[in-house]
Structures are given as C-alpha cells and as structure tokens.
Amino acid sequence: MCGIVGYIGPREAYPIIIEGLKRLEYRGYDSAGIALFDGTDLKVSKTKGKVVDLENRSEKEITKNGNVGIGHTRWATHGVPNDVNSHPHVSNSGELVIIHNGIIENYDSLKQELISRGYTFQSDTDTEVLINLIEDVKKQQNVKLGKAVQIALNQVIGAYAIAVFDKNKPEEVVVARLGSPLAIGIGENEDEFFIASDASPFLEYTKNAVYLEDEEMAVIRFHKGIKIRKIKDDSLVDTYVQKLQINLEQIEKGGFDHFMLKEIHEQPKAITDTYRGRLLRNEAIIKMAGVEDNMKKFLNANRIIIVACGTSWHAGLVAEYIFEDLARIPVEVEYASEFRYRNPVINENDVVIAISQSGETADTLAAIKLAKSKGAFVFGVCNVVGSSIARESDAGAYTHAGPEIGVASTKAFTTQITVLTLIALRLARAKGTISSSDFRQHLLELEMIPKKVEKALKSDANIKTIANVYKGVSNFLYLGRGYNFPVALEGALKLKEISYIHAEGYPAAEMKHGPIALIDENMPIVVIATKKGHYEKVVSNIQEIKSRKGKIIGIVTEGDTQVRALADHVIEVPETLESLSPLLTTIPLQLLSYHIAVMLDKNVDQPRNLAKSVTVE
Numbered sequence: 181m182c183g184i185v186g187y188i189g190p191r192e193a194y195p196i197i198i199e200g201l202k203r204l205e206y207r208g209y210d211s212a213g214i215a216l217f218d219g220t221d222l223k224v225s226k227t228k229g230k231v232v233d234l235e236n237r238s239e240k241e242i243t244k245n246g247n248v249g250i251g252h253t254r255w256a257t258h259g260v261p262n263d264v265n266s267h268p269h270v271s272n273s274g275e276l277v278i279i280h281n282g283i284i285e286n287y288d289s290l291k292q293e294l295i296s297r298g299y300t301f302q303s304d305t306d307t308e309v310l311i312n313l314i315e316d317v318k319k320q321q322n323v324k325l326g327k328a329v330q331i332a333l334n335q336v337i338g339a340y341a342i343a344v345f346d347k348n349k350p351e352e353v354v355v356a357r358l359g360s361p362l363a364i365g366i367g368e369n370e371d372e373f374f375i376a377s378d379a380s381p382f383l384e385y386t387k388n389a390v391y392l393e394d395e396e397m398a399v400i401r402f403h404k405g406i407k408i409r410k411i412k413d414d415s416l417v418d419t420y421v422q423k424l425q426i427n428l429e430q431i432e433k434g435g436f437d438h439f440m441l442k443e444i445h446e447q448p449k450a451i452t453d454t455y456r457g458r459l460l461r462n463e464a465i466i467k468m469a470g471v472e473d474n475m476k477k478f479l480n481a482n483r484i485i486i487v488a489c490g491t492s493w494h495a496g497l498v499a500e501y502i503f504e505d506l507a508r509i510p511v512e513v514e515y516a517s518e519f520r521y522r523n524p525v526i527n528e529n530d531v532v533i534a535i536s537q538s539g540e541t542a543d544t545l546a547a548i549k550l551a552k553s554k555g556a557f558v559f560g561v562c563n564v565v566g567s568s569i570a571r572e573s574d575a576g577a578y579t580h581a582g583p584e585i586g587v588a589s590t591k592a593f594t595t596q597i598t599v600l601t602l603i604a605l606r607l608a609r610a611k612g613t614i615s616s617s618d619f620r621q622h623l624l625e626l627e628m629i630p631k632k633v634e635k636a637l638k639s640d641a642n643i644k645t646i647a648n649v650y651k652g653v654s655n656f657l658y659l660g661r662g663y664n665f666p667v668a669l670e671g672a673l674k675l676k677e678i679s680y681i682h683a684e685g686y687p688a689a690e691m692k693h694g695p696i697a698l699i700d701e702n703m704p705i706v707v708i709a710t711k712k713g714h715y716e717k718v719v720s721n722i723q724e725i726k727s728r729k730g731k732i733i734g735i736v737t738e739g740d741t742q743v744r745a746l747a748d749h750v751i752e753v754p755e756t757l758e759s760l761s762p763l764l765t766t767i768p769l770q771l772l773s774y775h776i777a778v779m780l781d782k783n784v785d786q787p788r789n790l791a792k793s794v795t796v797e
C-alpha cells in the first residue's frame with residue numbers, strides 16, 4: 181500500500197530514490213513521483229504509471245541534482261491513479277512537500293475547514309489535505325516544521341507513514357508513523373539518512389536501521405542526527421539502532437524471470453530454514469521458545485482463534501485441521517476483517533494466532549489489538565522480522581522464509597503451514613494426544629518435505645504443457661477435501677490474482693450442491709486427489725465431473741493409476757502424511773498459475789490492483 185523513500189546526505193538523492201522506489205514497487209505501482217531540493221528550489225516530477233515512467237518523465241522535467249529528496253510509489257486509495265493525484269504533494273505556498281502511505285479518514289472535514297480559510301486543492305487525495313494542514317498550523321502558530329507536523333497529526337484520524345520537508349530548510353526531513361511502516365537507515369558514517377517503507381532501498385548503503393513505532397515521529401537533520409518523539413505527548417524516545425540481517429541477494433531475482441518463480445523454487449530452503457533449530461529429530465523434540473514460554477496458555481485455552489487475510493487465512497484453514505486432528509484443540513479461523521467488526525465473544529481463556537507474511541496487514545493488526553483488549557493471549561506467525569504484528573503480539577514464531585517480493589504469496593504459505601505444524605505437534609506432545617511413534621514419524625516426514633518439494637518442482641515441464649492447453653479459458657474450478665480443501669482455495673486465489681482468470685475453490689463434496697452446474701466440456705477442474713485422505717470419495721467426485729464432460733487435472737500421489745485413468749492430465753507429487761500433504765500439493769498449483777499468467781503476458785510480480793502489504797482496511 182504505497183512505498184515511500186527519502187534521502188538526506190552527501191550523495192545525489194535522485195538515483196537512491198529511484199532505485200529504492202523500484203524495490204518498493206511491490207507495495208503499489210499505479211503512479212510514482214519524486215521531489216528534490218536541487219540547491220536552489222524544489223523540483224517535483226510525478227506521473228501515473230510505474231517507476232520507469234517516472235524516470236522517463238523526470239528526465240525531461242527536472243534537473244536531477246540535489247542531496248535531499250523524497251519519492252513515492254502509489255496504490256490509490258483517495259482519487260484515481262493519475263498525474264495530479266500522484267505523490268509528492270506540495271502545499272499551497274509551494275514550500276512544503278510530502279509523501280504519504282496510509283489513509284487520513286477525517287480528511288474531508290479537515291479539507292472543508294481549510295477551504296473555508298482560503299486553501300485550494302488540485303488533487304482528490306487525503307494527502308494534499310494533510311500537507312496543507314501542516315502548512316496552516318506552521319503559519320498560524322508560527323512553529324517549526326517538526327512542531328507543525330506534530331500538531332497536525334494530533335488532529336488526524338487514520339494511518340500514515342509520512343516524510344515532509346520545507347524547501348526553505350532542506351537540511352531537515354520530518355517523518356512520522358501510525359499504522360504504516362517506516363524505517364530510517366543511518367549511514368555507516370552517521371552523516372546520511374535514508375527513509376523507506378522497508379529497509380530494501382538502503383541495504384547496499386547501510387545495515388543500521390531504526391524502525392519507528394506507531395505514534396512516533398522523527399526529525400532528521402543533515403549532520404545532526406535523529407530525534408524521535410511521541411506524537412501525542414512530545415516526550416523524547418531513545419533511538420534504538422538495529423543491525424539488519426538481510427542482504428541484497430535476497431531481494432534480487434537471482435537469475436529467475438520473476439520473483440514469484442524464484443520464491444516458488446526457494447521453498448525447499450525456506451521450509452528447512454523454518455524448522456531449523458526447532459525440529460530436533462534425534463532428540464525427538466520440538467523447541468519453540470514462544471510456545472514453551474506460554475505453554476500453560478496454550479494448554480488451558482478453551483479454543484484457538486486464527487485471524488488472517490488472503491493466503492495467510494488459507495494457511496490458517498490448514499492449521500485448523502492440524503490443530504484439531506493432532507492436538508485436539510478446537511480452532512476457529514476468522515477473516516481478520518470480519519472478526520474485528522463483529523463484536524466477537526472472546527476472553528482471557530482464548531488464544532489468538534495471527535498469521536501474516538508482511539506483519540503489516542491493517543485488518544489483522546486491528547483484529548489482534550481487539551483480541552488483546554479483551555484479554556486474549558495473542559501469538560503472531562509473521563515473516564517480516566520486527567513488523568507491526570510481530571511487535572504487537574504477546575509472543576510468536578517467525579517463518580524465516582526470507583523476503584517475499586512477488587505480490588502473490590508462495591513460500592510464505594508453505595512456511596506458515598510448517599510453523600503451525602510444529603506448534604500443533606509440540607502441543608499434541610504436551611497434551612499427550614499423539615503417540616510417541618506418531619510424533620517421531622511426523623518429525624521424520626516433515627524433515628523430508630524439502631526434498632519432496634524439490635521433486636514436486638520437477639513437474640514444471642508437464643505443468644507448462646497443461647498451462648498451454650487451458651490458458652485461454654475464462655473459468656477454473658479447484659476441488660479438494662480435508663487438509664487439501666484450503667489448498668484448493670489457495671490454488672484458485674493464485675490463478676485469479678495473477679492471470680485474472682476467474683477461479684473458485686470448493687470442498688470436493690460440496691460441488692454437487694451448486695458448482696456442478698458450471699461444469700461442461702469447457703471447464704477445467706483441478707482436483708487434489710492424493711492417496712491419503714478421502715481418496716475414494718474424491719475419485720467418486722472425479723467420476724461425477726467426467727460424466728458431465730469437465731476437463732480434469734488431477735494432483736495425485738506418485739504412481740497413482742486410478743485417477744490417471746479418469747483424468748485428462750495428472751501432476752504427481754511425492755507421497756507423505758495426509759497432514760503434511762498441503763506442503764506438496766500446493767506446489768503444482770503455484771506453478772500452474774505462474775505459467776498461465778506468463779503465457780497470457782500478465783505482470784506476474786505486480787498484478788493489477790494489488791499490493792503486497794495491505795496497510796489499509
């Protein structure tokens with residue numbers, strides 16, 4: 181949901197900001213803009229389109245010199261994507277300039293107030309209101325920029341990560357955050373500062389970063405450093421500098437055509453990284469500090485409520501099967517966006533597990549805040565270290581998948597399932613709901629999953645052929661049962677989000693209660709029909725499809741003959757335990773959607789209308 185970048189220091193700001201915006205394009209990519217102070221004046225260039233369009237445009241529009249600047253890549257909220265609505269936005273006097281990620285909810289009343297005082301507006305955005313509010317406060321109250329930002333933000337309802345500067349005092353940039361992430365990179369010599377939605381824009385310059393907390397702002401001064409304050413009460417906050425652990429290679433494509441393909445192929449390593457140090461097969465134990473330290477809470481819980489969105493919600497659905505099956509703990513899986521607004525019955529005997537790759541999803545964050553306010557214990561399963569959900573949770577476990585940049589989630593899904601499986605197994609052991617031989621077998625099988633994922637990835641050529649056959653259809657159906665029902669949902673989501681083909685995921689047995697009406701000779705149906713788990717029932721569903729001439733793509737266990745005899749195509753995955761099968765069956769579905777999208781010439785890594793990190797509700 182919008183990426184922001186800024187620089188203040190001895191280098192030329194322009195290339196740092198442009199390259200930084202390219203790395204943040206996963207957050208939004210419908211328009212882009214940059215503002216630079218070129219030594220004498222403020223220069224702004226912005227355009228509908230991608231960062232490359234901005235590069236082309238700024239080439240003609242502005243001189244690219246200057247050591248201070250801010251840039252933005254947008255995912256539209258208020259106002260359609262066009263040149264005028266693009267950020268940065270300049271105040272009426274032409275002196276102040278801002279970039280903003282988030283939403284100012286009370287922008288309309290603030291705007292009317294400003295209009296009544298003579299302010300005019302060019303764009304439809306909430307951001308232009310904010311910069312004029314800051315200007316108004318600065319002028320009316322005769323205060324410095326930092327103070328004006330603080331006073332203005334105290335009048336604002338909503339979410340933001342902002343960076344603002346004044347062309348009359350370009351040696352200072354003011355930043356603030358509430359609900360949207362904001363990192364400040366501090367140059368190795370402490371004489372330059374980088375501002376960004378995440379650390380990727382400044383990784384090659386510095387590994388020292390400060391992450392602002394919600395309701396904090398910072399004044400960053402060239403040569404003088406950073407001062408962080410609480411927005412509400414002006415109290416000073418200690419500057420805590422973190423050493424970043426990620427490196428540049430992790431955020432590059434590494435020879436793959438797309439980040440999504442790279443991330444699909446990274447899954448064997450990502451899953452290994454997820455269980456490394458936690459799954460100790462020789463000792464037959466699972467060690468997870470966050471679970472161990474809170475074992476009583478888990479064991480005494482009336483139920484576990486899982487809150488998440490999108491793909492993470494699908495991982496939660498898989499976890500429901502695992503927790504109930506292995507640990508015999510009742511589980512409810514909730515869309516965070518519904519949970520937060522429906523006055524849920526929840527109390528201190530509930531454990532809430534929040535699942536989020538980015539750790540920044542606004543609805544999930546709000547759901548856990550609500551759960552905490554009712555006394556529930558909140559456990560976060562996040563990928564991004566130090567993210568808002570990770571920090572807001574009482575305890576948690578990281579997935580350690582490494583940066584996921586493709587907008588369509590792949591390795592996040594399988595590593596979330598891996599973490600949740602580890603937790604379920606640990607609880608099952610503690611509760612005595614799993615025998616020691618079953619427990620050992622699960623550990624052994626889980627340890628073998630990365631090798632099996634590697635094998636599943638080898639079906640790529642077969643999947644490509646199938647993709648070529650069906651790339652022209654308008655609808656797809658995905659069916660699965662039990663553990664593989666959520667995988668069917670995930671397969672359908674992957675296809676629709678990157679190829680724009682309509683796809684539905686359904687529990688296989690539900691097909692006859694409605695979707696069967698859609699089936700004719702033009703309808704491809706992906707059926708997950710692995711040997712373990714309702715196999716015979718799924719085979720019957722396949723027969724029903726065949727009788728209606730639907731085209732069957734079976735995801736089957738290696739060596740399967742029964743489905744092969746019925747299906748138009750089969751894709752094999754290695755055999756494993758039923759509870760672990762989603763880790764394998766999901767792989768061909770990821771590849772199928774990837775190849776179809778590539779064949780349709782879609783932008784796989786940046787599908788239309790989407791953004792990686794959904795920081796607005």
Ligand code: F6R
Nearest residue numbers: 490491492536537538541588589
């Ligand atoms: C789908 C996808 C989204 C995310 C959802 C939640 O491929 O990426 O559905 O899963 O927006 O995001 P996180 O996991 O970051 O909370």
